[in-house]
Amino acid sequence: MMIWEVFRQEGAGKYHTHCGNVHAPDREMALMFAQIQHGRRKPTHSIWVTPQQEIGEIDEGDTTFGGTTDKGYRWATQYNITAAAEEVADSESEQADAEKERGRR
Amino acid sequence: MAATESLSGPNDLDERERAAVESLLYRLADDEFVIADRYTDWQVRAPTVESDIAIANIAQDELGHARLWYDLLEDFGHSEPDLIWERDPETFRHSTLCELPFAEGDWADAIVRSYFYDEAEHLRLEALEESSYPRIRDRVGKIVGEEGYHREHAENWLRRLVSGEEGRERVQEAVDELFPYALTLFEETEDDEAIDDLGLRTRTLSAMREEWIETVTGTLTEIGIDARAPETDEDGQVLTGELPDHVGRDGDHTDHWATHYDEITNTYRELGRDHAARLMEDPDDE
Numbered sequence: 001m002m003i004w005e006v007f008r009q010e011g012a013g014k015y016h017t018h019c020g021n022v023h024a025p026d027r028e029m030a031l032m033f034a035q036i037q038h039g040r041r042k043p044t045h046s047i048w049v050t051p052q053q054e055i056g057e058i059d060e061g062d063t064t065f066g067g068t069t070d071k072g073y074r075w076a077t078q079y080n081i082t083a084a085a086e087e088v089a090d091s092e093s094e095q096a097d098a099e100k101e102r103g104r105r
Numbered sequence: 106m107a108a109t110e111s112l113s114g115p116n117d118l119d120e121r122e123r124a125a126v127e128s129l130l131y132r133l134a135d136d137e138f139v140i141a142d143r144y145t146d147w148q149v150r151a152p153t154v155e156s157d158i159a160i161a162n163i164a165q166d167e168l169g170h171a172r173l174w175y176d177l178l179e180d181f182g183h184s185e186p187d188l189i190w191e192r193d194p195e196t197f198r199h200s201t202l203c204e205l206p207f208a209e210g211d212w213a214d215a216i217v218r219s220y221f222y223d224e225a226e227h228l229r230l231e232a233l234e235e236s237s238y239p240r241i242r243d244r245v246g247k248i249v250g251e252e253g254y255h256r257e258h259a260e261n262w263l264r265r266l267v268s269g270e271e272g273r274e275r276v277q278e279a280v281d282e283l284f285p286y287a288l289t290l291f292e293e294t295e296d297d298e299a300i301d302d303l304g305l306r307t308r309t310l311s312a313m314r315e316e317w318i319e320t321v322t323g324t325l326t327e328i329g330i331d332a333r334a335p336e337t338d339e340d341g342q343v344l345t346g347e348l349p350d351h352v353g354r355d356g357d358h359t360d361h362w363a364t365h366y367d368e369i370t371n372t373y374r375e376l377g378r379d380h381a382a383r384l385m386e387d388p389d390d391e
Contacts (some may be wrong), residue, residue: 001153022155025265032261033155035254036162 004030005055006038007048016048024049066102075099112238112303115180121299126238127181128198128296129305132354133229134174135199136290138189140222141167142369143203144215152212159258160215166251173244176388180240185381190373194358194366198294201353202286204362213266213275214283220259221287224321227252228313229290229306237304244388260324267328277330285349288335291317292343292354311341 001023007016019038024030030049039047072078076092112122144164151157175188186192202222207214230249236242266272291314301309318334325332335347351359373381 023153024155029261029265032254032258033159036159037155040162 001025002030003052004034004049005052006030006034007050008038008042008044009046009048010043011045014045016046021052022049110237110304112305115177115240122303123181125296125299125303125305126241127178128294129241129300130174130178131198132200132294134171134178134188135197136203136222136226137167137171137174139197139199139365140203140218141165141171142365143205143207144219146207147215150210151215156212156262160219163219163255163258166255170248170251172385173248173388177240177244186379190370190378190381194363195356197353197358197362197366198356199353200286200289200292201349201351201359201362202283202290204353204358204365205283205286206361206365211275211279213272213279216259216262216266217276217279217283219255220263221283221321222290223252223255223259225287225290225313225317227256228308228317232306232308232313235304235307241305263324264328267330273329280325280330280332284332285335285347287321288314288343288348289352289354292348292352294354314343315341 002025003021004024004027005021006019008019009016022030022033022037024033027049031047034047034049035044038044076088076095112118112126115123115126118126141164144160144167147157147160149157151160175185178188179185202218205218230245230252233241233245234249236245263276266276291310293310297310300306322332322334336344338344349359351357353362
């Protein structure tokens with residue numbers, strides 16, 4: 001019996017988020033089980049299933065995510081330019097958040 | 106069948122109309138309630154966790170449908186204990202297909218049974234979409250929305266079970282055993298003439314049975330299972346010899362039903378209840 005990883009999307013336009021898996025012999029049965037197991041209690045707009053063995057993985061034991069040397073220049077927050085366009089300002093605040101996240105780990 | 110004028114609400118029916126509406130509702134509600142409880146026998150016993158959850162979910166759907174139909178019987182002054190918990194089991198009108206126990210671990214029985222039942226239910230609901238009784242008509246859509254999954258579930262499983270020799274044999278055994286019981290879903294009672302005449306449903310039981318037989322024997326033959334149409338008389342009625350000893354629709358049930366009803370009502374009696382606890386709002390307020 002194959003294992004199928006299940007991804008649930010709460011609303012149109014949102015990302016499908018991994019929510020667990022189901023055992024099923026084929027795609028049709030996997031979709032049938034997944035809609036009950038993962039879609040019956042929480043708001044669900046769409047569900048994806050994919051065979052577990054089809055998922056590629058690389059983890060922190062295999063690589064160093066982000067490299068090992070200081071790359072401050074990678075971050076827009078390092079550049080002090082006034083009157084940024086709205087899009088740039090948005091991107092900056094996203095990067096500032098990402099930087100904070102990285103710092104926390 | 107001639108288009109019939111819409112009937113009015115429960116309080117404005119004459120005696121014949123009310124008897125016909127009640128008779129139809131008892132069969133709808135009892136079928137759903139009893140088969141739902143049977144499905145729950147599979148709880149923690151189905152072949153995989155996934156199939157366990159799926160059949161439990163189907164049982165919950167059917168219980169929900171029974172609730173909608175019993176609620177319409179409450180319109181006529183019946184309480185929930187009258188309709189279920191303190192009812193004489195011999196007055197239940199479900200088809201005997203719904204009450205048979207499953208042999209231990211016989212998943213093919215569960216799948217064939219739900220295949221037969223859900224194909225029949227699909228036709229029955231279609232025939233209620235334009236019912237002359239508005240309270241029935243208004244609830245059909247909600248139920249139909251959940252029935253698609255049941256048919257898909259049963260047929261998907263059926264096709265996979267027959268792909269191996271052991272599975273094919275078990276499906277064949279279940280079909281041989283259950284086919285006559287499934288025919289009882291379409292057996293008439295003394296109220297059916299009035300039900301059709303008043304337009305409570307838009308197709309007769311015979312017409313639905315004919316289509317059901319064609320559909321299920323077609324599918325079963327296609328997947329390599331032997332199934333033949335039963336013999337009928339000149340009026341299209343199934344010959345008695347094709348039916349099981351107990352039909353259910355007339356209140357005559359197998360011995361399994363008395364035991365099953367006893368199990369269903371055991372807790373109610375043990376706790377000395379005289380009314381049913383309400384967890385949910387009235388379906389009219391949903």
